[in-house]
Amino acid sequence: MKNPLVSILMPVKNAAPYLNECLDSIVNQSYLNWELIAVNDHSTDFSKDILINYQNKDIRIKVYENNKNGIINALKIALKKSNGTLITRMDADDIMGNEKLDQLVKLLTQHQNGYVATGLVKYFSTSKKLNEGYLNYEKWLNNLTRNNANFSQLYKECVIPSPCWMLNKADLLKIGAFDSTIYPEDYDLTFRMFYGKLKVIGSNKTLHHWRDYPDRTSRTNANYSNNAFPKIKIHYFIKYELDSNKQLIVWGAGKKSKAIAQLLIQNKVTFSWITNNPKKIGKTIYGCKILDCNKIIIDNNTQLIIAIASKSFQPNLSKATKCAIYRFC
Structure with a gap:
């Protein structure tokens, strides 16, 4: 299918300081046939106001409320509301590279079903010096992606970056989508990609900019701790x-x-x-x-x-x- 609709699933939880920059990076994508399904997860800042403002300016942006709590339920709602044949994820505090959707769509349309498309990632911070551990992880992960070898190190760390993948919706549903009871939910999904016999196809371009800051969920939530x-x-x-x-x-x-x-x-x-x-x-x-x-x-x-x-x-x-x-x- 030429120019398939891409559904971008994005849970939002108190992301106001970074949300405008995130949404601008989505709106400015070189690939135009997308919809953003943003699910507000009981934000107590101005996140909802920002989302509604962008929704009023762009019909491709759709805002919903999480009827429960947490990222897993927010993702389930977003998937249920999606209309695209291709599904991708986004974190509300990150930035998409301008060609991110275009590159991932091209990879999937070339290889059809049974593949997960991903690309290179780059950490950045506007508030502090980047931790060496994050830089080492970035280098290690990108090296795997360049060689389509992500699953070879599956048990070492999460080998598919949570906000930088794209799947055919049918493949996502086949492996159970976001029906996860185990955290970290992105690592759980990665295991199910592998054991669901999906293959990795990676772009050699930097497609996603991963923001690091002190209040980032992966730093503060016990569900994402090393334990x-x-x-x-x-x-x-x-x-x-x-x-x-x-x-x-x-x-x-x-x-x-x-x-x-x-x-x-x-x-x-x-x-x-x-x-x-x-x-x-x-x-x-x-x-x-x-x-x-x-x-x-x-x-x-x-x-x-x-x-x-x-x-x-x-x-x-x-x-x-x-x-x-x-x-x-």
Whole structure:
């Protein structure tokens, strides 16, 4: 279909300081056949007034109220109200690159169904210096996108930027859309994209500008804290990857591996816990003794979860090349 209608789904929660800039970036898109479905999530600032003002000036902008609370329900409402055959998301505090919609539409129309289109992202801040962690994440994520290799690192971090993807509506509905009960909801959707057998096709252009500031939801909401990530990883690992006929090994004895071990124990999953850190070998945590990695056989009957944040203790995997490896950090 030539020039398909794109529905932009955008939850809005107290975004007034940045909303005009966001909406201007949408209105000024080079691709013209779009509709913005903005759902006001009980904002207590002037967000609703700004949305109504833009709605009155552009018939492509439609404003609704969230009848419950939270981003997931806001996204459900936006999807229900959408009319487009292509669906994308936007964050109310970010900025679209001028060609964002055009580039994503071109990718999807070239590859038809079964694909998720994405592009490069760039963090920016007008209030402070960018955190090195965000810059490293940007570099890592963009490198994956340039090579259409996003899903190769699925268990490490969220590999599809939440406000920079586009799907055929039929594909989104097929994988359950926003029927999520797990946070972070964007990471949950990314897992469902992968296990729904969608393929990634990426643009080599910077399509989305991601704003960082102190009150950003991912910084202040517990649903997006580092503690939430192990839960969603273990949920999908157990659901789709765990093989009861193979030995499961967790490699690492730091904070992240402890969180993973605790979740496996809670889910009654049997595993061996190993490390190459001599200070941790022999210790017992959560009733499990941490073993020396050099005394464990790792072969093609092994599933190996690597959860080591420190560069000093990254494992030599020459002995584990035949096993299934899942990098959790």
